[in-house]
Amino acid sequence: MMKMIDHVCAATVEYIDHMPKSKRKKYGQFFTSKETAVFMAGLFSIPEGCTSLSILDPGAGSGILSVALLERLESNAEIDSIELVCYENDSNIVDLLRSNLEWVCNHTTKKVSFRIVTDNYILSQMLEYNGMLGASPDTDKFDMIIGNPPYMKIAKDAPEATAMPDVCYGAPNLYFLFAAMSMFNLKVDGEMVYIIPRSWTSGAYFKQFRKRFFEEGALEHIHLFVSRDKVFEKESVLQETIIIKAKKTQSKPNTITITTTQSNADFSNRTVFEAPYSTVVNGDESYVYLVTNTEEVQTLNELNRWTDTLPDIGLKMKTGLTVDFRNREALRDSAETDAVPLFYSQHIQDGKVIFPAGKEHEYIVTEQRGLLQENTNYLFVKRFTAKEEHRRLQCGVYLARKHPEYTEISTQNKINFISGLRELSECVVYGLYVLFNSTLYDSYYRILNGSTQVNSTEINSMPVPPMNTIEAMGKELIRVRDMSEATCDNILRSYI
Structure with missing residues (x-):
């Protein structure tokens, strides 16, 4: 039987071939490779004794990430029913997303119900996010969120930026607004896996975002690509990109798993390093130090003995x-x-x-x-x-x-x-x-x-x-x- 992910990838390739990149760029739309999607889906921890799960895909595109996660859950005997919510407001691709999800629902052993929301992911939740509707009911929260958000700079007075004033500084990028909203959308102890640029890990522009993100959750896994032009190989995106897994929790783990591969084509041949959490997420600025080996941890520890800055x-x-x-x-x-x-x-x-x-x-x-x-x-x-x-x-x-x-x-x-x-x-x-x-x-x-x-x-x-x-x-x-x-x-x- 054809794998669900292969069906969706084939349909997506056809879409890419017919839709010029300039049109997709308008939405900041770049597609995840099959290998990346499967790796991301594999990062989630499936809670023991759990029979039903709610999943959110905030910028679903053609559904590659959602389907990779559904495919992974196929092999879990305990999970019985899955509720999937996909946000996608690009009218060009919504029909493809719907037909992909319908095909998957007909080829899965699970009870899967899906809903496609064509509203703007950020603006449609502005009131809830800013606490204007009182306590948000738990029914709107998700166990798992998987995302490849749009990569697009927006003006500092764009509606999405003014909808999330607590994380914005200067002209923001949509990708980190999506990440902040996804942390908000998680249930306590829920997990999110995102593929995003690494630019948020340091600098003043992202300080407010990092502060809120780490107040609400903890990083558990970071995946780095050695070659930055190999992440969206069919897309020629020259952006330093990483995959993160975060958990909505107040307790910080002792270590973070940091993995590295040369490209997005082969995740089997990867280096694995357990780094101290306090070394990776450090200081008042909440900078994220992407260390990949013991020498780099030693470098940070040696210099961080000094407490002054210029x-x-x-x-x-x-x-x-x-x-x-x-x-x-x-x-x-x-x-x-x-x-x-x-x-x-x-x-x-x-x-x-x-x-x-x-x-x-x-x-x-x-x-x-x-x-x-x-x-x-x-x-x-x-x-x-x-x-x-x-x-x-x-x-x-x-x-x-x-x-x-x-x-x-x-x-x-x-x-x-x-x-x-x-x-x-x-x-x-x-x-x-x-x-x-x-x-x-x-x-x-x-x-x-x-x-x-x-x-x-x-x-x-x-x-x-x-x-x-x-x-x-x-x-x-x-x-x-x-x-x-x-x-x-x-x-x-x-x-x-």
Whole structure:
């Protein structure tokens, strides 16, 4: 007999072939592969002695995830009846979803009833979510929720964003609104399994979401894909994607299971690592540190012994001030009256800041105060690096005394800079270089953030030693006169 999931996948492939991606993109619609759906369905724990289950699929598409879960429940003798609710408001695919579910109901041994809701998943529950209808009855809650939510940025004043004010900051993405609503839709001790981008695990945009999510539930399993372009292989989605399993509970487990595979095609060949829960979900920001082995846990534990951050010791990483293409008329290729240096990532070379470097537009003439900063000491850090580069954190020491002819300078917005160093000795700049040029800090940042962009918010949340220790590290670096990563590692190790 044909497997239910195979029938649905074949019907979905036909739909994809006839529906242009541009149309599906309007709904943030990307389809889960069969292998991924089967793996996700397998993550649920089926409660012992349970005869009936309620399941929610909040962005059902063609029903691949729902059917993968129904297929899994087929082999469970105790489960007798299943109630399935699917939300789908793309009119193009609702007929396919309905015919798939009807086909499955005719080919299952269980008593399955399904309901398709064509309302907007977020807006239709706005009143319940915000507690405007009093206590929500338990009948609206589910044992299991399985989801591949839409990946789509929306405006900060979009109806979905204003419907969930407690988790929104800036311009949100629909995927994490779906995840927050699904946690709300779970029964106590119910479980949700989602495939979503990893961007929510750190940064200020997602802080409110993480806070609410971890107040209501706990992560139990995270699955990572080594190759980010292999998750939606037929879809060419270049998004760092993970699978999470969370439980609606107040009690946190001791460990989280973290699994890894190369792609979404073969889940049998996966690495499995049990990480301490307190290492993975850490601190006031509730950042999620995606550790995959003991060395990475050790990196976090070693650096987290320090309790200060850059802002705690009077320093701050900021993003470069000048967006060059928006200020073309102010750019100059060579020094002239009133021109000041404009620093780019190309000026960061072997731990130093080299100027001039003979690149175009490396000077700027402007009256705009917002594009100028004091010519004082800084640590410059590149904002963008290539995925395959050895280091994510690449920095250079900038010393104001090397350019005494300028009172002000500017920085292009593709570099970051650490400010607050004016009254401090040059040793502090070199000490910061020791930290940010070390293997440990580079590893820490990669665990914290999967993208190739170095964000100032995350850097400002990383632990740093006390100021006198940073200064001592800098003195040591100046003494040995070697800016290499190995030297920085040796100096840092002697203080841990």
